Amino acid sequence: MEKSPIITVENLVKNYDKFEAVKGISFEVKEGEIFGLLGPNGAGKTTTLEIMETLRDKTSGKVMIGGFDLEKSPNDIKHIIGVQLQAAGYYPNLNLTELIKLFSGLYGIDVNAIDLLSKVSLVDKAKAKYKELSGGQKQRFSIATTLINKPKIIFLDEPTTGLDPQARRNLWDLILEIRSTGTTIVLTTHYMDEAEVLCDRIAFIDNGKIIDINSPDQFIDDLVASGFERKKEVKKANLEDVFIHFTGKDLRES
Numbered sequence: 001m002e003k004s005p006i007i008t009v010e011n012l013v014k015n016y017d018k019f020e021a022v023k024g025i026s027f028e029v030k031e032g033e034i035f036g037l038l039g040p041n042g043a044g045k046t047t048t049l050e051i052m053e054t055l056r057d058k059t060s061g062k063v064m065i066g067g068f069d070l071e072k073s074p075n076d077i078k079h080i081i082g083v084q085l086q087a088a089g090y091y092p093n094l095n096l097t098e099l100i101k102l103f104s105g106l107y108g109i110d111v112n113a114i115d116l117l118s119k120v121s122l123v124d125k126a127k128a129k130y131k132e133l134s135g136g137q138k139q140r141f142s143i144a145t146t147l148i149n150k151p152k153i154i155f156l157d158e159p160t161t162g163l164d165p166q167a168r169r170n171l172w173d174l175i176l177e178i179r180s181t182g183t184t185i186v187l188t189t190h191y192m193d194e195a196e197v198l199c200d201r202i203a204f205i206d207n208g209k210i211i212d213i214n215s216p217d218q219f220i221d222d223l224v225a226s227g228f229e230r231k232k233e234v235k236k237a238n239l240e241d242v243f244i245h246f247t248g249k250d251l252r253e254s
């Protein structure tokens with residue numbers, strides 16, 4: 001059965017003064033899928049994501065999230081979405097447990113911090129401060145904060161940028177695990193291998209416009225069917241495989 005859309009974006013436009021960053025894009029995100037926004041730097045991905053997250057005003061267009069109209073009911077939308085908080089919001093003197101208590105207080109709910117930290121394998125860092133975490137741990141904590149209000153949809157902006165291969169794979173597992181509980185995920189990434197592993201469907205954006213939307217498999221099959229061939233025979237392994245072969249799959253950050 002075709003899944004129903006949980007997000008509908010119609011003719012979304014965002015202008016920064018005279019500059020048109022998003023030029024009338026339309027797409028749907030289906031319930032329970034991982035939907036990727038891919039495109040070059042400056043394409044308009046973060047702008048689009050932040051409009052859906054209610055963090056940025058749109059210029060025009062219609063956005064419906066979980067049945068709520070962004071224009072009329074932004075507060076209802078805030079209740080059903082999970083947003084990665086900016087690192088600047090992580091008060092330096094509080095440890096991870098205290099930060100979770102603080103954030104859950106903002107939502108007016110009571111959350112078991114240890115349960116939440118265990119979901120992202122950070123129980124042993126419960127008393128550590130954010131600045132004391134490695135890059136991968138910071139990303140995992142940031143994803144944990146999106147889950148505080150048990151959201152239907154979470155938004156992840158470049159969740160694995162700057163991480164080593166083990167930490168990236170570990171985050172992929174975490175993202176797939178979150179999806180397996182029924183949560184819809186919208187993410188941006190510059191890593192095509194990541195998009196191929198994680199995304200059910202992808203929208204390619206360039207210059208503020210959507211070029212095409214499809215599943216990774218279908219995009220690749222269509223390109224091959226059009227006669228495209230890689231110039232060089234691809235080896236059966238790449239340098240990342242060598243890295244993992246030498247250093248194993250275990251996380252190295254604790």
Ligand SMILES: Nc1ncnc2c1ncn2[C@@H]1O[C@H](COP(=O)(O)OP(=O)(O)OP(=O)(O)O)[C@@H](O)[C@H]1O
Nearest residue numbers: 016019020021039040041042043044045046047048
């Ligand atoms: N607050 C702002 N004021 C003016 N222009 C902005 C603002 N935020 C973004 N832009 C511009 O809008 C365009 C789209 O930016 P956006 O951050 O959405 O792109 P992106 O696809 O997320 O890029 P990246 O991959 O580099 O993160 C860029 O040209 C950017 O310079």
